[in-house]
Amino acid sequence: xxxxxxxxxxxxxxxPPSSEHLISALQDVQAKFSYIPLEAMTAVCDHLGVxxxxxxxxxxxxxxxxxxxxxxxxxxxxxxxxCHVRGGRNVxxxxxxxxxxxxxEGTTRDLKFSLRQVRCLGCCSMAPVAxxxxxxxGNLSQRKAGQLxxxxxxx
Amino acid sequence: MQxxxxxxxxxxxxxxxxxxxxxKPKILVGMATCGLAAGAQRVYDLLxxxxxxxxxxxxxxxxxCIGFCYKEPLxxxxxxxxxxxxxxxxxxxxxxxxxxELAAGRIPEARVMARLDVDDMILNGGPRRLFKGKLTxxxxxxxxxxxxxxxxxxxxxxxxxxxxxxxxxxxxxxARGGYFALYTALTAMTPEEVIEAVTTAGLRGRGGGGFxxxxxxxxxxxxxGRPKYVLCNADEGDPGAYMDRSLIEGxxxxxxxxxxxxxxxxxxxxxxxxxxxxxPLAVKTLQRAILAAREAGxxxxxxxxxxxxxxxxxxxxxxxxxxxxxxxxxASIEGKPGEPRAKYVHTADKGLWNRPSNLxxxxxxxxxxxxxxxxxxxxxxxxxxxxxGTKIFSLVGQVKNVGLVEVPMGVTIKDLVMRVGGGxxxxxxxxxxxxxxxxxxxxxxxxxxxxxxxxxxxxxxxIMGSGGLIVMDNSTCMVDVAKFFLDFLIDESCxxxxxxxxxxxxxxxxxxxxxTGKGSLADLDELESLSEAVKDGSLCALGGSAPNPVLTTLxxxxxxxxxxxxxxxxxxxxxxxxxTYTINQELCNGCTACAQECPQGAITGSKKKPHTLNTSxxxxxxxxxxxxxxxxxxxx
Ligand SMILES: Cc1cc2nc3c(=O)[nH]c(=O)nc-3n(C[C@H](O)[C@H](O)[C@H](O)COP(=O)(O)O)c2cc1C
Ligand code: SF4
Ligand code: SF4
Ligand code: FES
Ligand code: FES
Numbered sequence: 001x002x003x004x005x006x007x008x009x010x011x012x013x014x015x016p017p018s019s020e021h022l023i024s025a026l027q028d029v030q031a032k033f034s035y036i037p038l039e040a041m042t043a044v045c046d047h048l049g050v051x052x053x054x055x056x057x058x059x060x061x062x063x064x065x066x067x068x069x070x071x072x073x074x075x076x077x078x079x080x081x082x083c084h085v086r087g088g089r090n091v092x093x094x095x096x097x098x099x100x101x102x103x104x105e106g107t108t109r110d111l112k113f114s115l116r117q118v119r120c121l122g123c124c125s126m127a128p129v130a131x132x133x134x135x136x137x138g139n140l141s142q143r144k145a146g147q148l149x150x151x152x153x154x155x
Numbered sequence: 156m157q158x159x160x161x162x163x164x165x166x167x168x169x170x171x172x173x174x175x176x177x178x179k180p181k182i183l184v185g186m187a188t189c190g191l192a193a194g195a196q197r198v199y200d201l202l203x204x205x206x207x208x209x210x211x212x213x214x215x216x217x218x219x220c221i222g223f224c225y226k227e228p229l230x231x232x233x234x235x236x237x238x239x240x241x242x243x244x245x246x247x248x249x250x251x252x253x254x255x256e257l258a259a260g261r262i263p264e265a266r267v268m269a270r271l272d273v274d275d276m277i278l279n280g281g282p283r284r285l286f287k288g289k290l291t292x293x294x295x296x297x298x299x300x301x302x303x304x305x306x307x308x309x310x311x312x313x314x315x316x317x318x319x320x321x322x323x324x325x326x327x328x329x330a331r332g333g334y335f336a337l338y339t340a341l342t343a344m345t346p347e348e349v350i351e352a353v354t355t356a357g358l359r360g361r362g363g364g365g366f367x368x369x370x371x372x373x374x375x376x377x378x379x380g381r382p383k384y385v386l387c388n389a390d391e392g393d394p395g396a397y398m399d400r401s402l403i404e405g406x407x408x409x410x411x412x413x414x415x416x417x418x419x420x421x422x423x424x425x426x427x428x429x430x431x432x433x434x435p436l437a438v439k440t441l442q443r444a445i446l447a448a449r450e451a452g453x454x455x456x457x458x459x460x461x462x463x464x465x466x467x468x469x470x471x472x473x474x475x476x477x478x479x480x481x482x483x484x485x486a487s488i489e490g491k492p493g494e495p496r497a498k499y500v501h502t503a504d505k506g507l508w509n510r511p512s513n514l515x516x517x518x519x520x521x522x523x524x525x526x527x528x529x530x531x532x533x534x535x536x537x538x539x540x541x542x543x544g545t546k547i548f549s550l551v552g553q554v555k556n557v558g559l560v561e562v563p564m565g566v567t568i569k570d571l572v573m574r575v576g577g578g579x580x581x582x583x584x585x586x587x588x589x590x591x592x593x594x595x596x597x598x599x600x601x602x603x604x605x606x607x608x609x610x611x612x613x614x615x616x617x618i619m620g621s622g623g624l625i626v627m628d629n630s631t632c633m634v635d636v637a638k639f640f641l642d643f644l645i646d647e648s649c650x651x652x653x654x655x656x657x658x659x660x661x662x663x664x665x666x667x668x669x670x671t672g673k674g675s676l677a678d679l680d681e682l683e684s685l686s687e688a689v690k691d692g693s694l695c696a697l698g699g700s701a702p703n704p705v706l707t708t709l710x711x712x713x714x715x716x717x718x719x720x721x722x723x724x725x726x727x728x729x730x731x732x733x734x735t736y737t738i739n740q741e742l743c744n745g746c747t748a749c750a751q752e753c754p755q756g757a758i759t760g761s762k763k764k765p766h767t768l769n770t771s772x773x774x775x776x777x778x779x780x781x782x783x784x785x786x787x788x789x790x791x
Contacts, residue, residue, distance in 0.1 A: 022490035023473055027432060054491075061492035061649075062473025064432055081395025081589065081625045082551035084639050090777045097754055097776075118433065119394035119643070122188040122401070124551035125224035125558060129192070136192035142778040143752060 034070040071107045071114035076131040080120030088128035094142040158451040171330025180213040183231040187220035187404045193227035201247045219405020221318025224558040243268040278332025313521040317405030325447045328408040336524035341461040349420040355531035357543030362516030365609040375503040378511035383423040386514040389430035392476040393592030396623030398547040399517040403437040407444035413520030432471040476647035495695035538564035542608035552625035569603040583628040591620030594700035596707030616707040632729035633712040640704040655698030658689035671732040672723035731775045740765045742787035749779035
C-alpha cells in the first residue's frame with residue numbers, strides 16, 4: 001500500500017500532540033502499511049512534536065517495527081522454549097531453506113513470504129507451532145512445513 | 156446496566172446467575188488462544204448456525220481456558236439439574252452430532268472428558284451442587300473432574316472463573332462474586348486495612364521476583380507526590396509461558412477488580428495495563444472489559460457511590476523482553492525505548508512520569524479480590540510457610556498433559572510432572588524441568604522431591620519466575636538449552652551496560668566451542684567465573700539473572716558438558732557438529748520416504764532395498780529421521 005496522505009491523517013487524528021503517543025502511533029502505522037515508511041515516521045514525529053532521532057530510537061529498539069516492506073504472507077515460527085525442546089529449530093531451518101532466506105529473518109525476493117521468529121504463541125500443547133498470517137499450525141514436522149509453504153504459495 | 160450501588164451489584168449478580176445457569180440447555184465453547192488454534196472457531200460457528208436454523212430453546216456461548224489445552228477444542232454442556240459435562244477434541248462434525256443429540260433431548264455420550272458435579276464458586280457463597288439425587292447410566296460412570304490426575308492436585312483461585320464465564324460478559328463475572336470484594340474494601344475497610352490484609356495473607360509477586368505485595372503497596376502509599384499510578388505488568392516475556400495471557404483472555408475483570416482495590420489502598424486514581432501487542436485476543440478482551448466496566452460505572456468517578464474514582468488506560472508493548480522490567484516498562488509507557496535505569500531511586504517514589512508508581516503482575520492482581528473476599532487467614536492456609544496461595548504454571552514441553560495448571564505452592568516437581576502432567580510421552584525418560592524462563596534454571600530428576608515454592612527454588616539455583624515450566628527428557632541437550640537461553644538474552648539485552656552486552660556474548664562463544672566439541676575443561680571454569688561477573692555487574696535483573704540457565708546446567712549436568720569437551724559426544728544427540736545420521740541396513744525396508752525428504756540428495760538406494768546415507772553430503776537437518784516410520788534412521 002502506498003503512503004497516502006489520507007491514511008496517515010486518519011492515524012494521526014487519533015493522537016493529541018504529545019510524546020507519550022509515539023509508540024502507539026507507530027504501531028498503527030506498522031499495522032496499516034506492515035512496515036514503517038520513512039515519510040510516515042517523519043509525519044508522526046512532526047505531529048507529536050518529538051525529534052526524528054527519537055523516532056529512530058524507538059523504531060529500532062522494538063521488535064514490532066520493521067523498516068522494510070513485508071511479504072504477502074507472514075510466516076512466524078515459534079522458537080519459544082516448549083517449541084524448542086520439541087524440535088522447533090529444525091522446523092524453522094526447513095522454512096529458511098525452502099524460502100531461500102539467508103539471515104535469521106527476511107523476505108523472499110518475490111515478496112511472497114516474510115519469515116520471522118516469535119516466542120511462544122500460547123499454543124505449547126501443539127508445539128512446534130508456526131503462525132501463517134492469522135492461522136496457527138501446530139504439531140509441525142519438516143514435511144508439514146514444506147506442505148504448508150506449497151499450499152500458501154498457491155493462494 | 157449501571158452498577159452504582161450495592162443493590163445494583165446484587166441485581167447484576169442475580170441476572171448473571173440466570174445466564175450462567177439458565178433454565179434451558181447451554182453449550183459452552185472454549186475459545187482462548189489455544190482453543191482457537193485447535194479449531195474452536197469452526198466448532199462455535201457451526202453450533203451458532205445450528206441454533207439459529209432450528210427452533211431450539213438453548214444457548215451457545217464462548218468461554219476461556221480451563222487449562223486442559225492438550226484436549227482442545229473443548230465443549231461443555233450445561234443442562235438444568237445435571238452435572239456439567241466436558242467434551243474433548245471436538246471437530247465441527249462431532250459437534251454437529253452432539254448438537255443433534257441434544258436437540259433431540261438426549262445427553263451426548265461421545266468424547267466425554269469428565270463431568271463436574273459441584274461448581275466451586277469460591278467467591279459466591281461457596282460450592283454449588285449442580286444436581287440433586289443420584290446419577291444413573293453413563294453419567295454415573297463418567298469420571299469426575301477431581302478423578303482426573305490432571306485435576307486432582309489443582310486448586311483454581313486466580314483461574315476461578317476461567318472456563319466458566321464469557322470473558323466479555325460483566326454480569327457473568329459479578330454472578331461469581333465479582334466486584335463484591337471491591338465494595339467491601341471501599342465501604343468496610345480503610346486503605347491501611349486493605350494493605351494489612353494483603354500483607355497478612357502473605358501474597359508475593361507472581362511476576363518473577365516474589366516480592367511481598369503488601370510491603371510494596373505500603374511504601375507507595377507512603378510516598379510523597381501526586382498523582383500516583385498503579386500498573387499491571389502483562390508483558391509476559393518468558394518465551395515458554397502463557398499464564399497471564401490466559402487469565403486475561405478468560406477473566407479480565409478479575410485483574411480490573413484487583414487494580415481497583417490496589418488503587419484504593421495506595422491512593423491512586425489512574426492506572427495502566429501494559430500488555431504485549433502480540434497478544435491480539437488479550438488486547439481486545441481487555442479493551443472490551445475496560446469499556447464495559449466504564450459503562451457500568453465501575454471505572455470512572457464515584458465508583459459504587461463511595462466517592463472513590465479511578466480509571467485505566469491500556470498500553471501496548473512493542474515486543475521487547477526487557478520491557479517486563481519495571482523501570483523499562485515505565486519508560487516504554489512514556490513513549491521511549493525500554494531501557495532500564497538503576498534503581499537507587501525506587502519506583503514507589505519516582506516511577507512513571509517521575510510519580511509514585513506501583514507495578515504488579517497480572518496473576519498477582521487476580522489474587523487480590525480473593526484475599527479481600529475470603530480474608531487473609533483463609534488465604535494463608537494454602538501453600539507453604541514462606542509461599543502462600545497457589546501458582547499457575549504453563550506445564551509444557553516433553554510432557555503428556557500439556558496445559559495450564561494452578562496448584563498450591565509447595566507441590567513437588569515429581570507430583571507436578573508425573574501426576575498432573577502424566578509423565579513424559581513415548582516411554583522416554585524424564586530428565587529435568589526448566590523453571591523461571593531465561594532468569595531461571597534447570598532442576599534435574601534427582602531433585603524432583605523439591606517443593607515448588609519461592610525459597611526452595613532459589614536455593615536450587617532457579618527461580619519461581621512467572622510460571623513457565625518446561626519438562627525435558629533425554630532428547631534434550633543441556634548445553635543446547637543453555638545456548639538457547641543465551642541466544643534469547645543476547646537478542647533482548649538492551650545494551651546499556653557492558654557486563655550484560657559483552658559478557659553474555661563471550662559466554663555464548665564458549666558454549667559454541669563446547670557444542671562443537673572444542674574447548675577445554677579450563678574453559679568451563681572461565682564460563683563459571685564469567686557468569687558470576689555478569690551476575691554481579693549488570694545494571695538490571697535481565698543481566699543479573701541471565702547466567703542462571705548456564706549456572707544450573709553446569710551445576711547439575713557437568714558430566715554432559717564434559718562429554719562434549721572430552722569425548723566430543725552429545726549424549727542427547729542434538730548438537731549438530733557432534734552427531735551423525737546413519738541408516739540401519741537391517742531395519743531399512745527401502746520405503747524411500749527419507750530419500751524423498753532429504754534436501755541434499757544424500758540418501759540413495761532403490762525401492763524396497765536398504766538405503767544408504769552419504770555422511771559427507773548430510774547437513775544434519777533431521778528430516779530423514781522424522782519421516783522414517785521404521786526407526787531405521789538413527790542418530791548418535
Ligand atoms: C528482564 C525482566 C523481565 C521481566 N518480565 C516480566 C514479565 O513479563 N511479567 C511480569 O509480570 N514481570 C516481569 N518482570 C518482573 C517485573 O520487573 C516486576 O518485578 C513485576 O512485574 C512486579 O510484579 P509482582 O511483584 O506482582 O511480581 C521482569 C523482570 C525483568 C528483570
Ligand atoms: S543488564 Fe542488560 S538489559 Fe539490563 S540494563 Fe544492562 S544491558 Fe540492559
Ligand atoms: S539429516 Fe537431512 S541432510 Fe542428512 S541425510 Fe537426513 S535428510 Fe538428508
Ligand atoms: S513455546 Fe511455542 S507456542 Fe509456546
Ligand atoms: S486454551 Fe483452552 S484449555 Fe487452554
